[in-house]
Amino acid sequence: MRMFAQVWVEEATRKIRFKPDRAAVARELLGHIQDLQEKYKGQGLSPYDAEMQATEDMGDPAAIADELGRLHRPYWGWLWRLSQWTLGILLAWAVITGIGYVRNLLEYPAAEAELPQLPEAVESNGAWTRRLLEHWDMEGSVDLGGYRFTAPLAYLQEITYEGPEDYTPLQYQLTVCLRASTWRFWEPISAAQYMVLSHDAADSAGTRYGRWEPGLFSEETHRHYFCNTYGDGPLAVWYAIELDIKDGEMPDWVDIPIGYGAESLRVNFKEGVVEP
């Protein structure tokens, strides 16, 4: 049967159901035809005639297809393939779960630690009352000194005191929930407050916020801020930064100092993002 080599091979292998086997047998048969072609070309035949003669020599592809189809039953091939798929899926599952597990372990080592949550609309203990006025879900992150900072939540509360003592509390308090994380396990983050309290914070209205130490700052130019750390683990620390917003006038943004240097990040409430 005179035909092109490729056609002959396809015809002869078409009953092999398992694709990898079919490809391998096709390679083998095509190699044989090419060897025959070389022989005939060496004898002076044109490339076309050599190819035709070669496929003629190979015999009837339909008969060979029947034989090969009978020999290469697909069951074991598919079973093998199936076992590979199963193994692949199991491995992928193990890796994904493993990564999730390790990440959880590293990022939230103290599972019971209190993580930042939006407070209730009104929280009161009889004397102190804190009312939630506004909150912001902040997006974005800033990379500083090998650490990544995000501030997913910020909220403004009004605070009143009606207790027995003659005491005027802060009236408005802005809380920024700041999170620092790193993958550099050999350089874990310090949970100490000075990480974010080394120098003054400032806002868009030009107000400066200093660490609260009585008598150190004048009330006119400085307001105080405070920082709580919690949920701290080796690779992630949460800070709750509390800023005194004296008149309840929210600034557009606040620059929060990071570390001992002049680095800071800007929490932009108007845009809802954390930016450098």
Added chain:
Amino acid sequence: MARGDTGVQPGSTAMLVLAVLKDQELYGYRIIEELAARSQNVFQLKEGTLYPLLHAMEKEKLLKGREAPAPNGRTRRYYRITRAGLRVLEEKEAAWHTYAGAVTAVLAGT
């Protein structure tokens, strides 16, 4: 029927293929060349029919095939005889000699 008995009859093409591969590893095209050369062109296999035979013998574990790059850059499938193949070849060779001897003796007696 014991493994290796199928197809390999004394004097069959399968037995000849085993004999050709007894001391060397060859790919299909060369097996046919070798058969033709050793038999002074008496055994000329239809090229395509060799492969179902080789694959059947590999399935019966008489041969072992492996793909390897040939010097010309093409990938070829080389076949070598297995221990089971050698055993079958020895048996069939012995059976063949008995048979051929008997035929010769009968012919000589005519």
